[in-house]
Amino acid sequence: MSYTALLQPQIQRLPIYQPGRPIELVAQEFGLQPEAVIKLASNENPLGASPRALDAARNSLKEAWLYPENSAHFLCGDLSERLGLPEECFTIGAGSNEIFYLLASLFMGPETEAVMGEQAFVSYLISTIRAGGTPVRVPMPDYKHDLDAMRAAVTERTRLVYLPNPNNPTGTILPEAEVLAFARSLPDHVIFVYDEAYAEYQDPAPDLRPLIHEGRKVICTRTFSKIYGLAGLRIGYGYSDPELAAQLNSVRPPFNTSTLAQQAARAALADTEWVAKSRATNAAGLQQLGAGFAKLGLEAVPSAANFILVQVPQAEEAYDALQRQGVIVRPVAGYGLPQHLRVSVGTEPQNARLLQSLDAFLNR
Ligand SMILES: Cc1ncc(COP(=O)(O)O)c(C=O)c1O
Structure with a gap:
């Protein structure tokens, strides 16, 4: 008898949590240097810990x-x-x-x-x-x-x-x-x-x-x-x-x-200084990404957090294309949003790189 057959019935129906992909794995898969990969996939603080x-x-x-x-x-x-x-x-x-x-x-x-x-x-x-x-x-x-x-x-x-x-x-x-x-x-x-x-x-x-x-x-x-x-x-x-x-x-x-x-x-x-600095970095990043998405003709949901949900044509393909360029974001098809990506707010250069990579994908 398999382990699966022995599971509690509710566990057999359990949805799987899909985390953001780690930098090292993406670097390995696409032959990139880990330092060249940015992760905007798990709503972490891009400045790191205090x-x-x-x-x-x-x-x-x-x-x-x-x-x-x-x-x-x-x-x-x-x-x-x-x-x-x-x-x-x-x-x-x-x-x-x-x-x-x-x-x-x-x-x-x-x-x-x-x-x-x-x-x-x-x-x-x-x-x-x-x-x-x-x-x-x-x-x-x-x-x-x-x-x-x-x-x-x-x-x-x-x-x-x-x-x-x-x-x-x-x-x-x-x-x-x-x-x-x-x-x-x-x-x-x-x-x-x-x-x-x-x-x-x-x-x-x-x-x-x-x-x-x-x-x-x-x-x-x-x-x-x-x-x-x-x-x-x-x-x-x-x-x-x-x-x-x-x-x-x-x-x-x-x-x-x-x-x-x-x-x-x-x-x-x-x-509290680190928190204030992180909050300010995020506010600037939200503006930068909001303006960048608008320029690319992409519709984004106004966000009060440290990430933005943005509608992207062929979101799944875009997710792959971004990874190839060393930019990890989060697909949200599991939430019933197959036309969107969720992008964590990064530092100013990280946000610029994401926007550039998206631009390259849209104009491929
Ligand atoms: C809305 C919300 N709640 C809770 C969490 C869980 O955070 P943690 O378990 O790391 O404290 C997250 C993480 O992404 C979240 O987005």
């Missing part, structure tokens, strides 16, 4: 023989100070992805549903199916979450409702007042999961903390993978009321985040 975070990571290596602090106590303390919430409100995950998996393991199973946008970040879909729950996918007209339709999709079986704001891969954002009203309209058996992976690119970002103070069932998730430039260290967090945080922590694998990641995250959080 030098202070890297120093902290290096310093913590001497403790590599010790297990990490299991609940990331000191990082929770820093976050508590930053966000003005008690330490007990925080759950630290190996990326915010792990928080979605923990939520699903707590609340998803047969006879339960999770509501999400059709083009919402795919991790919600995967974690829901993996845990045996049923995803309820709501159409997103104009690439935006339709909150009325999402509210109408909530049933007695709904346990989780996901809203990434801004969303990946569309880059669209909804205003704070609309999100707050939506969250307040949800019944008491539903937990609102508000994903703020790209919050630091807005200044100010929508603030959902009033919902926590009101005692509503809500969890906000954030990550150190994006503006903080620590995607490779795998660290993110959720904040919610302490009861939910305790339940999430009860199913969290022990020692899920390394000392290296915890220390780098603390230093990154404190390096």
Whole structure:
């Protein structure tokens, strides 16, 4: 009997997460030098991590023989100070992805549903199916979450409702007042999961903390993978009321985040200059790419994040052609967007190179 035949039925239906292709693999496949390849495929910070975070990571290596602090106590303390919430409100995950998996393991199973946008970040879909729950996918007209339709999709079986704001891969954002009203309209058996992976690119970002103070069932998730430039260290967090945080922590694998990641995250959080510089670089890059796409006659979805969804004729071919030129972007056919590519904002020269390569493809 094959392993496949022995799988839990929901695992047989599990969609596969498709990550951005790594630089080394693309270089090898197309006979390029790795230094000549640029990756604009995973919404990483093109400036890299803050030098202070890297120093902290290096310093913590001497403790590599010790297990990490299991609940990331000191990082929770820093976050508590930053966000003005008690330490007990925080759950630290190996990326915010792990928080979605923990939520699903707590609340998803047969006879339960999770509501999400059709083009919402795919991790919600995967974690829901993996845990045996049923995803309820709501159409997103104009690439935006339709909150009325999402509210109408909530049933007695709904346990989780996901809203990434801004969303990946569309880059669209909804205003704070609309999100707050939506969250307040949800019944008491539903937990609102508000994903703020790209919050630091807005200044100010929508603030959902009033919902926590009101005692509503809500969890906000954030990550150190994006503006903080620590995607490779795998660290993110959720904040919610302490009861939910305790339940999430009860199913969290022990020692899920390394000392290296915890220390780098603390230093990154404190390096507000690096965050400001990264935000400014991104704002300039969004303008550069927006203007460049318009010049090439390509329609792009206005973005509030560090990537842009752009409509490209023969997107799949364009994706291959760009790779041959050493530019890695992300195809999004898996999101039902076969005519688009998602492009992460790079540095000024990287953006210029992407635009040049696209120009060459379009005029081939
Ligand atoms: C909307 C959104 N949420 C969460 C994540 C997950 O980030 P991580 O697991 O690296 O914290 C991503 C990553 O691409 C994302 O786009």
